[in-house]
Amino acid sequence: MEAGETFYDRVYELVRQVPSGRVITYGHVALLLGAPAAARAVGYALHSLPAANDVPWWRVINVRGAISLKGRGAQADLQRALLEGEGVRFGPDDRCELERYRWWPDEPVAERR
DNA sequence: GAGATGACGGGCT
DNA sequence: AAGCCCGCCATCT
Numbered sequence: 001m002e003a004g005e006t007f008y009d010r011v012y013e014l015v016r017q018v019p020s021g022r023v024i025t026y027g028h029v030a031l032l033l034g035a036p037a038a039a040r041a042v043g044y045a046l047h048s049l050p051a052a053n054d055v056p057w058w059r060v061i062n063v064r065g066a067i068s069l070k071g072r073g074a075q076a077d078l079q080r081a082l083l084e085g086e087g088v089r090f091g092p093d094d095r096c097e098l099e100r101y102r103w104w105p106d107e108p109v110a111e112r113r
Numbered sequence: 114g115a116g117a118t119g120a121c122g123g124g125c126t
Numbered sequence: 127a128a129g130c131c132c133g134c135c136a137t138c139t
Contacts, residue, residue, distance in 0.1 A: 006136090009137085025121090026122080027122060027123095035132075035134085036134090037122080038116095038134065039127090040119060040121050040136080042120080044138095045137090046120050046139065048137080062120080063122065068121070070119090117138085117139080119138105122134085123133090124128100125131080126131090
């Protein structure tokens with residue numbers, strides 16, 4: 001789309017920083033980008049994520065610690081598998097201990113100038 | 114330029 | 127406790 005940095009790019013850049021075995025919520029991503037209420041936009045950003053990308057989108061989950069991804073689908077199943085492969089365990093209710101895996105960067109990307 | 118959409122979140126019923 | 131509704135933001139048609 002626009003040249004350089006769009007909101008999408010910021011989302012990707014931030015998600016790219018999430019280490020293996022850790023997760024982050026849409027709301028947190030939005031908050032770190034300076035838009036605490038832009039959780040929807042964050043999801044939209046990942047939705048538009050191109051096939052060829054180096055972004056660990058599967059580490060982004062909703063505030064419940066579960067996978068949203070339209071509720072279900074091949075992608076959702078894949079995401080769960082990837083997270084489990086990194087050590088993130090899901091309970092019987094398809095949720096993981098968010099408080100335990102939640103990751104937080106040292107400094108907000110938004111102010112990283 | 115306006116309207117509708119969506120991988121969400123929080124609040125109220 | 128579970129479910130429904132509204133609002134937020136950015137992008138797309």
